[in-house]
Amino acid sequence: DAGITQSPRYKITETGRQVTLMCHQTWSHSYMFWYRQDLGHGLRLIYYSAAADITDKGEVPDGYVVSRSKTENFPLTLESATRSQTSVYFCASSVALAGVGEQFFGPGTRLTVL
């Protein structure tokens, strides 16, 4: 399927477990981003990547790890999940040189940490 996809769409896990959220885009966009959305906070940037093997921290990176070995994939790993990481996670992508431009969002993953 063309576009940007996320998996799983829903996930329930327990405190202390490792969880990986997947993001895949078919546009060959250079930039990819991970956000979390919580009531009252809007969207907050966790990590972003300008290209394969280039990643950088966003506003709320603690407790998360990312990798970008291929342009099209940008997985987000919660190394030891905590209840405060219960949230809706959105992946987004943007074309190169469009750092001033539109980001396209995936459908989101709703994560619940018990």
Added chain:
Amino acid sequence: EDKVVQSPLSLVVHEGDTVTLNCSYEVTNFRSLLWYKQEKKAPTFLFMLTSSGIEKKSGRLSSILDKKELSSILNITATQTGDSAIYLCAGNAGGTSYGKLTFGQGTILTVHP
């Protein structure tokens, strides 16, 4: 630290009303201001503004940027129930933060029939 603030946080109107949503920003090396609409799913792009004073328009929606005041407004005329959504604005930074968006908290708009 970059900051984007939206007001009001929520708004309830009736169909046919006109609404104005506000967004103020403090973004280092500011490049652009973006507006998104979010219904019960992912945000979808509405406008990108880079130049001050130039209105972007799409149907009943319009937006304008004021770089002097570090702010933007989103206007929706003749509102419909389908306009009910969360409206997000985001500031885009340049320099070493190229591509990063800082989002506001969002304005929840509810349009009653």
